Amino acid sequence: MSTISNKEAALLGLLSVEAKYPYEIEKEIYNQSMRDWTEISMSSVYKVLAKLEEKDLVISEVKMSESNRAQKVYTVTPRGRRLMQGWITARTAKWEKSLWPIDIAMSNLALLPKEEIIENFRSYIQSVDESIKCYNDLLGYLTEHCQYHSLSLATRPLLLLQADRKWAEEVLAHYEQISLSLNRKS
Incomplete structure (x- = not known):
């Protein structure tokens, strides 16, 4: 089974709630102050989404926006959901050493x-x-x-x-x- 990074887990977590456009993801990162408690940054969102798509953990679909522009919306795949659930279980079932x-x-x-x-x-x-x-x-x-x-x-x-x-x-x-x-x- 593939492993996911903390950045990938942060985005998978957001997308597990509902499908989102990248600007909605960035807005959610801001609203939840995720830069304070995750490794994700605004500049890394697109790169991480591309990695997740490459790993078949999310899929993107091009949709037309209200302003008639083509935009990608990202959805978690069943494989991505299973991997995210496993990631959560691994983090909540056993203490991990932190380096200070x-x-x-x-x-x-x-x-x-x-x-x-x-x-x-x-x-x-x-x-x-x-x-x-x-x-x-x-x-x-x-x-x-x-x-x-x-x-x-x-x-x-x-x-x-x-x-x-x-x-x-x-x-x-x-x-x-x-x-x-x-x-x-x-």
């Missing part, structure tokens, strides 16, 4: 002076707080306008951010304690 660039930074943290580490982690915590606010706002919107499963687009990142904040506070406290000890010895 912060881990590379942490493994090399000794390259920075303590004062800079403290300053960086204060800034890091501030940026986490800003993200928490954004996701709380998103959660409010999703709660009012979307189905339950869509809430996870905010609740999961919120839980991860809260854990990340706690971790960053512990790192900051450690380096502040070291700095305080060094200042006392001076």
Whole structure:
């Protein structure tokens, strides 16, 4: 069985709801803020649609628009639907490891002076707080306008951010304690 990329899955998911013209897909990507939680971008839509069509996961049909222009409308094939269902099952049945660039930074943290580490982690915590606010706002919107499963687009990142904040506070406290000890010895 063929595999699909995250970008392909994002488009298959949109097309699984109903057939769409590319401009409708782009509008939906914008409306759902999908650029914030997927790898899909406006510039990649046509390229990904071509790949999906090549793999026989979607088909396109040329239709005349109201303005009498020929436009392609894309529909998921039965094979595309089965593959998308398998992709969803694989992602929801087993935890997948994520790679975090912060881990590379942490493994090399000794390259920075303590004062800079403290300053960086204060800034890091501030940026986490800003993200928490954004996701709380998103959660409010999703709660009012979307189905339950869509809430996870905010609740999961919120839980991860809260854990990340706690971790960053512990790192900051450690380096502040070291700095305080060094200042006392001076």
